[in-house]
Amino acid sequence: MRVSRTIMSWAAAMLLAGTAHAQATYSDADFARVPKLDAHVHANVDDPVFLAIARKDGFELLSINVDYPDFPPIPLQATITEKKRAADPEHFHYATTFSMKGFGTPGWTERTNAAIDAALAKGAVAVKVWKNIGMVERDPQGKRVFLDDPRFDGVMKHLEDRHIPLIAHQGEPKNCWLPLDQMSTENDRSYFREHPEYYMYLHPEEPSYETLMAARDRFVARHPKLSFVGAHMASLEWSVDRLAQFLDRFPNANVDIAARITQVQAQSRDDYPKVRAFFLKYQDRLMYGTDLTQNPPEPNARAQNPPAIEDFAKEADDTWRSDWHYLATDGDQKVDAIGATVKGLALPRAVIDKIYYRNARRIYQLGG
Numbered sequence: 001m002r003v004s005r006t007i008m009s010w011a012a013a014m015l016l017a018g019t020a021h022a023q024a025t026y027s028d029a030d031f032a033r034v035p036k037l038d039a040h041v042h043a044n045v046d047d048p049v050f051l052a053i054a055r056k057d058g059f060e061l062l063s064i065n066v067d068y069p070d071f072p073p074i075p076l077q078a079t080i081t082e083k084k085r086a087a088d089p090e091h092f093h094y095a096t097t098f099s100m101k102g103f104g105t106p107g108w109t110e111r112t113n114a115a116i117d118a119a120l121a122k123g124a125v126a127v128k129v130w131k132n133i134g135m136v137e138r139d140p141q142g143k144r145v146f147l148d149d150p151r152f153d154g155v156m157k158h159l160e161d162r163h164i165p166l167i168a169h170q171g172e173p174k175n176c177w178l179p180l181d182q183m184s185t186e187n188d189r190s191y192f193r194e195h196p197e198y199y200m201y202l203h204p205e206e207p208s209y210e211t212l213m214a215a216r217d218r219f220v221a222r223h224p225k226l227s228f229v230g231a232h233m234a235s236l237e238w239s240v241d242r243l244a245q246f247l248d249r250f251p252n253a254n255v256d257i258a259a260r261i262t263q264v265q266a267q268s269r270d271d272y273p274k275v276r277a278f279f280l281k282y283q284d285r286l287m288y289g290t291d292l293t294q295n296p297p298e299p300n301a302r303a304q305n306p307p308a309i310e311d312f313a314k315e316a317d318d319t320w321r322s323d324w325h326y327l328a329t330d331g332d333q334k335v336d337a338i339g340a341t342v343k344g345l346a347l348p349r350a351v352i353d354k355i356y357y358r359n360a361r362r363i364y365q366l367g368g
Ligand SMILES: [Zn+2]
Pocket: 040, 041, 042, 064, 258, 291
């Protein structure tokens, strides 16, 4: 009797210790040693700097190739990412993309599937579609193309059959459709002030925010077996409540938080318990990402995430450390983009491990 009670209390103590460990938080000092994966970067330069700082800071990278005019042409992005993966397959992963050229003409589906297969054979782990679908592309009849167009079905079925995730950047931050004085972050305000051509509030003839979100939702509903990754918090960055509804409605969907952390911070400034509860509840569905972009210097580039030209390694290191401070610790941090000091979410270690590493490893089938 005494023995069994001892064993029971020992077991209870171990269980408690395990729980305490899972509930404990990391510190700033833990940053470099904890395995992490930045699930949304763009490594568009044949240069070892990005991987070097990633290895030093304990990061793997998922670099996403995009059909984007300010980036190098798709074949060059492919060459660069293939080379980086060959150099360090443990730390470097990448997603391929496809061109919309010829969409809606005979043979587009077959050509696109063949191009995707060739990229997968070389090591790509996912396929990306960008906001040009919905905001720019038109079919041969001049009609705007949205992602839920049935003419994408053959490609999406191919991805479903091969269990390849689709990363979709659809729409823009909701701020893009709001007057300047109603935008929630200074970075969006200055960007759209300086880029009126991309500022949809000034172009009411273009699809509205809700039109684009509805097309995306119809697309996800149309392909329930597709592993869907909503880039940039699925463009629902302005409301964790709205993003929660999206994740509840679509069990096949996950999101990265790339380039939207200031939107999260704006919400936690206003309602800290709600935002922290969101991260705890959806801890299996969220992936850390930054949108860090290393691009060839291009004076005319109009990217929303302007590539660092000065000291890329420092920018990456600073970004990663300040995000870690916010997500992993309870420390304060001044966030210029929202003009406020925000307190860190202090997510438990087990949750940080998922958001920073395990979810991406699982969703992109990287093993482990
Ligand atoms: Zn991006």
